Amino acid sequence: MDSIGILPKFRGILCHDHWKPYYKCDCTHALYDVHHLRELTGVWEEDKQQWAKDTISLSEGINRAVKDAGGLLEISEAEKYRQRYRLILKNAEAECPAPDETNRKGKRGRMKRTKARNLLERLIECEDDVFRFMDNKIVPFTNNLGENDIRMTKVQQKISGCFRSLDGAKIFCRIRSYLSTCRKQGVSSCLALKTLFRGELPDFVCS
Numbered sequence: 001m002d003s004i005g006i007l008p009k010f011r012g013i014l015c016h017d018h019w020k021p022y023y024k025c026d027c028t029h030a031l032y033d034v035h036h037l038r039e040l041t042g043v044w045e046e047d048k049q050q051w052a053k054d055t056i057s058l059s060e061g062i063n064r065a066v067k068d069a070g071g072l073l074e075i076s077e078a079e080k081y082r083q084r085y086r087l088i089l090k091n092a093e094a095e096c097p098a099p100d101e102t103n104r105k106g107k108r109g110r111m112k113r114t115k116a117r118n119l120l121e122r123l124i125e126c127e128d129d130v131f132r133f134m135d136n137k138i139v140p141f142t143n144n145l146g147e148n149d150i151r152m153t154k155v156q157q158k159i160s161g162c163f164r165s166l167d168g169a170k171i172f173c174r175i176r177s178y179l180s181t182c183r184k185q186g187v188s189s190c191l192a193l194k195t196l197f198r199g200e201l202p203d204f205v206c207s
Contacts, residue, residue, distance in 0.1 A: 072134075086127075
């Protein structure tokens, strides 16, 4: 991440899936809540922990409220949701307690947690990042655009295993980046390629 030279200089809002190295970046963080929904669904389906189901319902309700409000909630309304969120997670402590370290012997470091407990602690500790999408219009609830952008790279990896050369990887990424940008600007891939082969650029580049 450092050698590419982007994230070390980034000072905007970094939206991610809570991969710990991202938190070394000196910027504002936002967590993709769709990832939390997947983890919470797993906790509910596997362990039948009610707090997970309640958090799913609350998160989906907040997402609908944000959309209905045009992408941003009033401070008072956002605080009401935060209070409900905190109450659910407070009650979760009884259903999903931390490991008992009172009789621990001979081991250093943090005791191993269950997946459910790790998720609960992350949701408590990173509340502001979890709800960044409520407070800022440009922060999305999901990262579908990001996942779509890397999907073809993953498909290529599954088919070929790797790139034969660094130059080939760079060419692939440049082509995919061009097509992805055009698609986001309403230009189809077919038209984008036709324009390129004519030695021209799409209108949005020139405007």
